[in-house]
Structures are given as structure tokens and as C-alpha cells.
Amino acid sequence: MDDFNSETDSDYTSYWRDWFISSRGNEYFCEIDEEYLTDRFNLTGLNTEVQYYQHALDLVTDVFDFDCDDDMREAIEKSARHLYGLVHARYIVTTRGLAKMLEKFKKSDFGKCPRVLCQSQPLLPMGQSDVPNTSPVKLYCARCEDLYNPKSSRHAVIDGAYFGTSFHNILFQVYPAMLPPKSQRRYEPRVFGFKVHAAASLGRWQSDERERMKERLRQARVETGFEEEDEDDEEEELEDEDMEVGDGFEGAMVQQ
């Protein structure tokens, strides 16, 4: 790929997008269709956002034909990456874009949730703001509905606006079957087998909040989406608490 980079100096640069998405650190991006890029409507407003907009666009669409010195070239290259990112944020909420990102999601290209109880749920990239240069990309776990920092520092520098605040939520609206079941299990801090009081009382308070939410949903006749759902299960849950055995979490305790 490095050879390829030097090749872009020639007049006939091709496959800039290929190079871009396959270069190290850009694993989160999917390839934007040529068609989408060349439709000016999709680029509305970006000309004010990106320096050397026309040159950058030419570079991205592989029609770059402009003699300039290295510094200029560098600047255009940088603008092209920025432009690609901003178009990417728009593209991934289109039908084709969502499908492409879904494939990457299924392959866990964005990593897996570090939370132990999420059992390696695949993540989705997201931004905390749609305005560029506000905050770097974060990863969303659909199982615990929380945000995590990317493991690798080369991903931690990508702008969150290249993915946007809506994409991951739209994906699950379009593909509700991809929603993972939600778990009610939690980690319980223990000392010598005994629950830590402060953490345990917070846990009980949170469980009350959860039950209230489930009650609200039940009254609204909405599926709650939790793994263990029926009253039987709730009783079981209580029993579990009684016996303190089993699954390593609720029952993570000293054994003889």
C-alpha cells in the first residue's frame, strides 16, 4: 500500500477510496459509492466546511489532475480525508450505507464491548457531536447502551463527526432484528463473599428503577427486550439471590 501512496503523485491516480479505507487506522470506514459522491445534492454545504473543496473532491473521486508542490498536495490530501469523513457520516445513514456498515458490524470490525457482562457484543462507531473537530469517535454497545473509547490510539484520533450521532440508532431502527437481548445481570462487588453495602444498596435502587421502567413498558404494552422476562424468571432471580450460587457473577464468591 505504501507503494501505492507514491503512485498517487502521477496524473492518473486511481482508487483513492480503496487506498483510504484499507489504510491502517481507517478500519471503521466503509467505501462510499462513486454514484453517491458525484451527486452534488449529497455534498450540500460541505464546500464551506472543507478547504480546497474542489481539488479534494477530485482526489476522492479519482479525477485529480492538478500540478502543485508537496505542501499543497499534502493540504489537499488532508482536505480529501476530511471531506471523505463528512460525506461518510451522510452516506452511512442511507440504505446502501447502512447495509455496508451492518456487514462490518456483523464481522465485529468495530471491536467488541469490553464490558464483561456484554459477552463480546459487537460495537458500532458513533460521534458525540455532528460538528467536526468536537470529539473523537466513540463506540456504542447495543447491549449495555453505553459508550466506550476505542482500544487503539490510532482509532482514538478519528473525528466522531465522520460517523455522527444518529447512525447507530438508525441502524437498529432499520434492522431491529440486530438488537441484542438486554441482560438484567450486573456485577456485584464483594469482600470475602459479602456484598459491599454501598454498591449493593445502589444496585437495589437501580433494580427498583428498572422494575419501574418495565412496569411503564408493560402498561404501554411494549416489549421490554430483556432476556429473562416472565414472572417465573423474576422469582428465579430472587431465588438466585437467596442461594448465591451459579453463574460466576451473582455468585462470584469464595469457594472452599
Add this chain to the structure above:
Amino acid sequence: MSSSSQVTESWISSFCGLLGHEYFAEVSEDFIEDDFNLTGLQSQVPMYKEALEMILDVEPEDDEDEEDEEEEDEDDDEILGDERPTGYRRASERRHLRMASDLSVIESSAELLYGLIHQRYITSRPGIQQMAEKYELQHFGTCPRVHCNSCRVLPVGLNDTPGHETVKLFCPSCLDVYTPPNSRFQTVDGAFFGTTFPSLFFMTFTDIDIAGSRNSAGAADALLAIQQANRDAKNNATPSHITSINGVAPHNLAPGLGPGSIYEPRIYGFRVSERARSGPRMKWLRMRPADVTELDETRRYWEDHAGDGDQPDEEDLNMIDVAEGKAAPTDRRKKLQARRRRANGSGGGGGSPMDTNGIGAAG
């Protein structure tokens, strides 16, 4: 102990220097040499004696000298001391024969034994102190959760018996456990750290400001600083005179949770409704009452059951510490009574949260 171990690197420090063993503290030889600390381990570790000798760098050649020393020690506190040396000698002879073939077995036994001793050591006074130094230096990394603001984490096991789970990281800011980011830690047994350590750590060092690291990390970023200020303001419904709730300072009780630290899903700026199929369901996991006195379950219970007789003393009721003596017990009670109405609807365990006959009775 022996001068030779100081010349070359000891087994313990070379073990702790291995790739993936960065979380381990170096257990002091004094701790290992105290038999009391090893109670019960003999039955858990194959080739226990050899493994122990390997950990302590007791060379078979040195046995003669070692034995003399040990003999003296033994004589002091044990009458059976006379019988020991012969046993030792025979063991060492046998060892010479099988040394080559069994070395790898002994090595893995030594690692297991060291891990199990380590689990005990880091809950002891010198051990937890050593881990505190490693914590300060951020040897265990930080929480991957965005709203925990790179809070420092501690290693934890999900089981105290080896062979079940690898080591995980406990975040005091969200009270959750995470898989270490680097796969090299996926070969380290969680039992070598144990289930107790991180919680005991924060019970021991109550002065540590759990969220403290965010100030240095976050101050650089103006936006983060503003968000932080916002969050603090929202979180600050707790009366300021309260210094402790359920044994923890309010600012150290899961500072990464609560209003402002819960992800709110939005599409084009509009919140996704709870009633949507893809709507939020897990907010409870990251919730925390804005006023932490809501978590004073004992008082709440007895205020609900005011007439039920056997009410404990005022002293026993109090899970809250206040800064200025009895600054506001009465007005707190009023607040709690108002709050009680809300809390009533919570089915959950029924009965008293403190009722040990029901929920807490573990087998």
C-alpha cells in the same frame, strides 16, 4: 534470604517481569515464609514443596545450608523438628533424578502457587500498599467507558478458585467489570487477584478521590470541563453536609454514574423513545440518585414501619455521617418521608432490605 538470590534476579521478580504479568505485585519473601499465609494451599497445588522452593529460589545444592537454618527455626517452635531434615534430604535426592523431566511441571505449579499466594498477599497490609503504588502509577489502565473519564481501574477475579475466568478490571466509577484491552492478559487467571481485592482496596483507602484522574485528563479539554461542571451541578442534589453514605463518601460513590453520565440515544437530535423497540432499556444500569441519602435504606425502612415496635436506636439507624454533628436530622427526615412515597412502589425483594432472614441468607 540467601545472598545468591540478590545477585541474580529472583524467581519472583522475573515472574512479575514477564509479558502479561504487569498487574502482579512482588510478594515479599517474608509473607511467603510465614506458613500461616499458606494454609490450605498444599492441597491445591501439585508438587507443592518443589514449587514453593522454586518461588523462594531455594536451590537444591544449597539444601545443606538451608536446612541448617531451617532446622534452627523449626527447633524453636516445633518438637518434631528433628524428623524434618531427613525428609528434606530424601526429597532433594529424588528431585535430582527427576529434575529435567519435571521442571516444567514444577514451573507451572510454582506459577499457580504464586498466584494463590498473591491473591492473599494483595489483601494484606503490605500487599495492598504495594498495589496502591501500582494504582497511582496507572499500571492497571483506565476504564474504557466514556463517561468514566479514564478513571483508574484495578484487577479483579470473578472467582476465587483458579481455572475459571481470566483477570478482569474493576472500575470504581461505574462499579462494573471490563476485559483488559490487551489480549496478553487473557492468559492470566482471575483467581490470582481474587474477588475481594478491589472492593477491599477502596474500603481501605477511603481518601482516594476515585474520579480524581479526570481533572488532570479533562481539564485540557475545555468542552470536557464544561460537561463536567454541568454534570457536577446536576449531581449535586445531595445535601452538602453529608460526608458518608453507607460507608462511602458521596463523591466516591460511583461518580461515573447518574444524571449527565447516562447515554441518551438520539436521531437527528431527537431522543429515541423508551417505547420504541430500539429504545433505551439499560439506563438503570448507569443510574444513581441525585440525592444519595435516598440510598439510606435502614432509615427509609424504619420510617415506613414506624409503629412496628423494635425500632433500633438512633445510632444504629444512621448510615449517614454528617459533617457538623446533628446539623439537620429532622429536616432530612422530612425529605425522606416525601421520598418514601415514590420508593414504595418498588416490588423487588419486598420486606426490609436489611432483613437477613430473607434475602441475605447465603448457604
